[in-house]
Structure formats: structure tokens, C-alpha cells
Amino acid sequence: MGSMRGNHQLLSKVATNDEHGEDSLYFDGWKAYDKNPFHLTKNPTGVIQMGLAENQLSFDLIEKWISKNPEASICTREGVKAFRDIAIFQDYHGLPEFRNAVAKFMGRVRGDRVKFDPNRIVMSGGATGANETIMFCLADPGDAFLVPTPYYPAFDRDLRWRVGVKLLPVICDSSNDFKITKQALENAYEKAMEANIRVKGLIITNPSNPLGTMLDKPTLKTLVNFINKKNIHLVCDEIYAATIFAGAPDFVSVSEVVQEVENCNMDLIHIVYSLSKDLGLPGFRVGIVYSYNDGVVSCARKMSSFGLVSSQTQYMLASMLSDDDFVERFLSESSRRLANRHKLFTEGLQQVGITCLNSNAGLFFWMDLRPLLNEPTTEAETALWRVIIADVKLNVSPGSSFHCSEPGWFRVCFANMDDPTVLVALERIRDFVDQKKGGGEAAPPQQKKKRWDKNLRLSFKARICDESVLSLSPHSPIPHSPMVLART
Template sequence: MVFKLNNQLLSKIATGKGHGEDSPYFDGWKAYDNDPYHPTKNPDGVIQMGLAENQLCFDLIQEWLKNNPKASICTTEGAEEFRDIAIFQDYHGLEEFRIAIAKFMAKGRGDRVTFDPDRIVMSGGATGAHEMIAFCLADPGDAFLVPTPYYPGFDRDLRWRTGVQLFPVDCESSNHFKITREALEYAYEMAQLDNIRVKGLLITNPSNPLGTILDRETLKSIVNFINEKNIHLVCDEIYAATVFSQPEFVSISEIIEEEVECNLDLIHIVYSLSKDMGFPGFRVGIVYSYNDAVVSCARKMSSFGLVSSQTQHLIASMLSDDEFVDNFIMQSKKRLASRYSSFTKGLAQVGIKCLKTSNAGLFVWMDLRRLLKEQTVAGELALWRVIINDVKLNVSPGSSFHCTEQGWFRVCFANMDDQTVEVALSRIKTFMLKNKEAMMPVKKLRWQGSLKLSFSSRIYDDFIMSPHSPFPQSPLVQARN
């Protein structure tokens, strides 16, 4: 006899909507999975431009692996160390791994700061690291302020299993989505009015999805803000080494070493090798905290998401090779700059602009506001479905990043080869030529001022991923054959 699974037998967390899988961000991935582009086997398929992955330097990685077979315990040269690596390892992590990570983090920040290997706590990717820091710093119902637009995965990473809320700090295109003290104060006050306890501020630097970096003065202002409010600052710096043009990246670790009054116990960095090295499959996530108690707590929690000792061993060997690391960082920046330049020039040729202050990351923040038939989330999603189904490009709509202005799209450019980029640009060109007459000048959105009044109480479960959202839910996008 076959019994049908009863959802009542499962937990509310497991069966709830907290993962956000029914959002446009993930729907685009499903469309790609259903009809993936291939230059010969499926040339009319969907091109994946929703995945922020750095594949531009794999040849350098492959060459190093060929020249250093002993780094892997799964080769003849490395088999002698198999036993020592395969047996139980303390959850502090291999010492050589933590030393190598600390050194690489410093190199990615121009060696202007140093990091203590004993403060490095490993986790299963940045996803696990964010959840771990949320568990350490906040109780269910507490909130983190998060400037918009922000990475959709934060709704899953920080709040799904922790019960922590995310409260938006509205940033606008009029100043290139810069984080202002005024916006921070406003969000903090609105949270207080809603009887929400704010435990911290989460920032991404460089930004995902904007591809911008925070300047020194903005970082100082942020540090002053969290000090005055006595709340934590969590800095996601997983794109630190992807800054490909001036101005250079400034880490929060540099700011707190300057003449800025700062309670170091409030400062925490999340890092990983998923973006800078292009190793998302290795699940190497890092929490680096200046708070001794957080380091201790996080280390105990890391038992639930350790990096495999085999991966630690390989990474330690690779990142300890100074000549390789220096060349890799240089070549990665060079190739990202080249791809960014060619891609944005291709967009500009057909009249598409991108956020002009971007100089980092693996994506552009593309402005298609002129193509919207109506300046609403519904209007944006209607355009997005056309891009998915007809143009066959998986790009991510700004509303899935909680952007308060409709018509912006994140487009990833580093996860494909040059030929695929050309195909994507060709499709965009064809699409724009068809819609040339429909394009209208971007008008100032007069509803923004009133939006803030209602947006204050729209906390995490009122966002687009929630079944309670005031925004229309996007049905699963099925790509056409």
C-alpha cells in the first residue's frame, strides 16, 4: 500500500515559503534548466545570464592543478597524504587552510590590511556563513537593516530558518543607489515604530546587484551609524577581488584601522571563494569577526556546515602559492574589465544604458525603464517574461532584488564564453530594434515619495517572495521550444 505524504507531518519551516523559490529570480533559472542554450545542440535555447559566476580564469586554475598534482589527495602524487586528510579534522579547520585564507583575503584588499587566521570560521559557502552570523547575532523576530536593491538569496540565507527579519533601507537611482545616512536613519526609525528590534545592518561591498563599491566616506558614515545605534555591522565582501577599475575597493577592515571611533565587537565580515576564485561548488564560506564571543559561538555552529578537509587541503596549497595568486588576481581583474567593456559597449550600441558607477562584480545593472508599458512591478514582470520567453535570456528583474524603482535588470556576463556573449548581444539587438518605436523617455517617478510612507512596515514577509505580498507573484516561467 502506498501512502501519500501529508504536509501536516512536516514542520512549518520545511513547508513554508521562506526559501523564496517561487520568486522571479529562481523562476528564470527554471526556465534555463528547461531549455538550456547550447551552440550546436540547442542554439535557440535560453542563455543563462542570471548566474553570477566567474568562469573567465579557469584556464589558470587548470594549469596550476596540472603543475601541482600533489595538492590533491586523489592523485598518485598526493595519495600519501590521503589518510591524514581523510580522518577526523577539528572544526577549527586545518591550520594551513586558515592561514592561506587570511593571506588571500589580504591580497584581495591590496595587502593594506592583515587578517588573523584564528578569527577565521569556515562554513558551507556564503549561504551558510550568513545564516551562521544571523544565528549568532539575532533572535527570531529581530531585524537587520538591508539597503536596497539587495541579493534575493538573503531572504533565504538570513531569515528562513532563523526567524530573523530583513528591513529595507530604500536607495534610489537619483544618486546611483548610494547608501545615505538619511536613508539609514529613516529605516531605523520606521522599524522602531513597528516595534521591531534592529540588531544589525547588512551591507554588500562590492554590491550585488549594482556592481558598485562603497567609498571611504560612506563606510565611515556607516560605522558611525552602527556605533551610535549600538547595532552590529555585517559586511558581505565576497566580490572584493572582482573590482576591475578605479576607484579601488575599500574594505571595512581598513576603515576600522583608521581614526574612526568604533566598537570592534560590532564588526563582522562574510567572505567566500565562490566569486573571487570562481569556486561556488567548493562551498568555501568564511565568517571573520572582530568579536571574540562571536568567533567562539560561530565556531561551534560551524559543525553543521564544515568545508571538507580534502577541499581545505587543496585550497591551502593553491592559495599559498604567492606567484600564482598574484597572477590570478591580476588576470581576473584584467579579463573582467575587458568583458565588462565589450558587453556594455554592445548594449550601448542598441541604446541600453547601465548603472555608470559600476566597476566590480560579475554583472551589470541594466536600465530598461523606457521599455515598460507601465511603471509597476506587474509592468516589469511582463517585460521580463518577454525577455525570458521570446529573447531567450535569463536576466533577473529588479523587483526580485527589492528595488523600489521598476525597469532595472541584473545581467551576468562572466559565466560564459565570448561566443555566447555575442549570441546574447545579437538577441538583445534584435529585440531592441523591434521595440524601438515603443521606447519612451524615462520620467521622474512621482510615486517614490509616497512609497516610503507605506514601505516602512513592509518588512521581509511583505516582499515579493511572500504569498502575502502586495506585488503580483510570478508564475513558473516555462521557456518555449
């Protein structure tokens, strides 16, 4: 094998640069889990994966639908008659029935208050590919996008690595629950102007990853007015649109708001969507670019040849998403289960004095561990995180990896595990906090007698542990390289 220096001479600048962001603590946590994954019986002292934003709470509903609709798959006896038509080449537009079904589903998730045009649906390999595609369409290397903090760590990979786009933080903080303000937007924009950086747009996630909060209509109108005034693009990543908890306010999409903003330049508005979170299907790699700009739609469709969704996947999902009764039941039940799981975790933390940002969406919550820091610094946050990984054996993601401006916040994912694992994770957190408050060191996790009170009982029937799925994250085919894992 050649030396690293030799490899750098042989490989491209893209292959050898550091813009992929894999040196983040966010990905270090994944590597720690991969080395020692928790298993309820085979490895009960392993690391529990709480850094994976994956929705596994409603798989049974999808499995039941598949069993009742075998003809939806070309790999079954009932569906094989369609095999030849689906297996041959399909154009970049995608199957018409798939685009129609996705457009209808997107409208349903947004309360049917807005309709989506199937001819503007552009496919991509997951939201990762969709975000990169939209950046290729909108920006040149060196151009910048504003992004409110805290933000999804892999944006550094998705938007910067191959496209060469800069990400400029719009600083948000806990003084107003991390809400985006017009002043923060103006400050970030002016700072870019002073540095002679060309700002091409603003990218947001709504609902927010990692906050689990939704942007209200006034805030969205502020954002739309801001980008119109500056004549820059607005990219709205809405992949958590259907993860709204039961009883929460309705999700408001930018597609609804732009209809109410006077003289809005629709050519500046773009939506990224996926079925990875709302349906819990990241392995299907269904990403969507939806743009109101004809030029972007045309360009993105040409680029989609580099990351099409398989025609087999399109065929099955077209049938599933066209089943109105199933979609209605799934969205309602998924919302209820997410609300129950979120409540279970956050109330369990409250019992030991740990608070979380008030949230109503997503597959995670934003946990406040600032009282446990030795000092209010990023270094102290990192030291606390290393104890949680090494001793408590929980992979929770530190706020610094999300570019949070305040040390001590952590993202905790709650929907990617079965019920017994939930109780183990809660017990570990409880023991750790008790020991920290008592001035002691965290004890290694071990099998202990459960001591939860009646208020922490599971609020829905525990499902049987399947040993084949208790390894909670998809493992990389390249050891310890989370960059190839599904978007989280």
C-alpha cells in the same frame, strides 16, 4: 502520497513556511533556463543563462596551476602520501595551513592594507552558510536587520528561512546611483522603532550585488558610525572583493575603515567571505565568517560542524593560496578579463541605446530598461521580463526580485559563459531592442548572420567551446528547485 494538508501536519513549520523566497521571479528565471538550456550546437534557440553570477573567465589559470602542482591533491599519485592524514577527522577550526592561507589571501585582495588573524577564520559551507551562521549568532527569531536596496534576492532565504530574521529595506534609488545615505538609514531605523521591531544590525554587500559598485571610504565610515551610535551589528558581505575591474579604484574593506573610526566597537563588526566569486569556485563551498567579536567566533565555530569545508578541499586550496606568484598573476589577469567582458557587453548595449549603471566590480551589471516599460510599475516590469524569458530567451533578473524601489532595472551576469555565447546573447538583445523601438514584437531567437561592427569584436582570444561545460549552471538534483543551487 498524502495530501498537502496532511504533509503540513507531518512536517515542521520551517519545512512548510514560505520564507525561503523561492516564489521570486529571480528563481523563476532559473527554472525557465533549466527547462530549456541554451547550447551552441545542440539547442541554439534555448534560454541563455544570464542570471548566474559565476566567474568562469579564468578557469584556465587554475587548471594550469593544478596540472603543475599535482601533489596539492590527495587524489593524485604525487599527493596520495598525505591521504590518510587528510581523510581522518579534522576539528572545527580547520587545517592550520588553510586558515593561514585564507587569512593571507584576504589581506592580499584588500591591498595588504590590513592583516587578518587566522584564529578568527571560521569555515562554513559557502557564503550561504556563512551568512546564516552569523545570523544565528547575532539574532533571535523576529529580530531585524536593515539591508540597503536593491539587494541579493537569496538573502530572503539565507537570513530569514531558518533563522527567522526580518529584513527591513533601506531604500536607495537612482537619483544618486543607489548610494546609501545616512538619512535613508535613519528613516529605516525609525520606521522599525515605530513598529516595535528590534533592529539587531545592518547587512551590506560590498562590492554590491546587484549593482556592481563599490562603497567608498566616506560611505563606509558613515555606516560604521551609524551602527556604533545605534549599538547594532554591521555584517559586511565581501565575497566580490577581488572582482574589481582593471583600472578601477582599489577595493576598500570595512576591515580597513574600522581602524580609522574613533572609538569603534569592534565587537559589532563582522565579515562574510567566500572563494566562490573571487576564484570562481562555488562548487568547493568555501565560506568564511570573520568576526572581531570573540563570542561570535566561538559560537560560529561550534556551528561550523553543520557545514565544514572538506579537508581535501582545504588541503589543496592551502597550497594554491600560499603560492604568491600564482595569486598575483591570477588576480591581475582575472581583473583584466572581467573588465574586457564588462566593456564588451555594456558597449554593445550602448549601440542600441541601452544604458547601465556605471560600475567597476562584480560579475554583472545593472541594466536600465525603464524606457521599454509601458508604464513605470512593477507589473509592467514583470510583463517585460516574461517577454525576455519566453521570446528573447535570455534569463536576466528583474529589479523587483532584488527589492529595487524603481521598476525597469535588470541584473545581467556576463562572466558565466564562453565567448561565442556572449555574441549570441548580444545579438538577441540588439534584435529585441530594435523591434521594441520599432513597435514590433520580439522574434524568437534563431541562427542569423552576425552583424556586429568592428567595435564589438571580442577583446581577447575566444576559447574553444567545450560541449561538456556549455550547460552554464549547476543543475539541481531536485528538478526545478534552484534553492539547492550554488549561491549566486
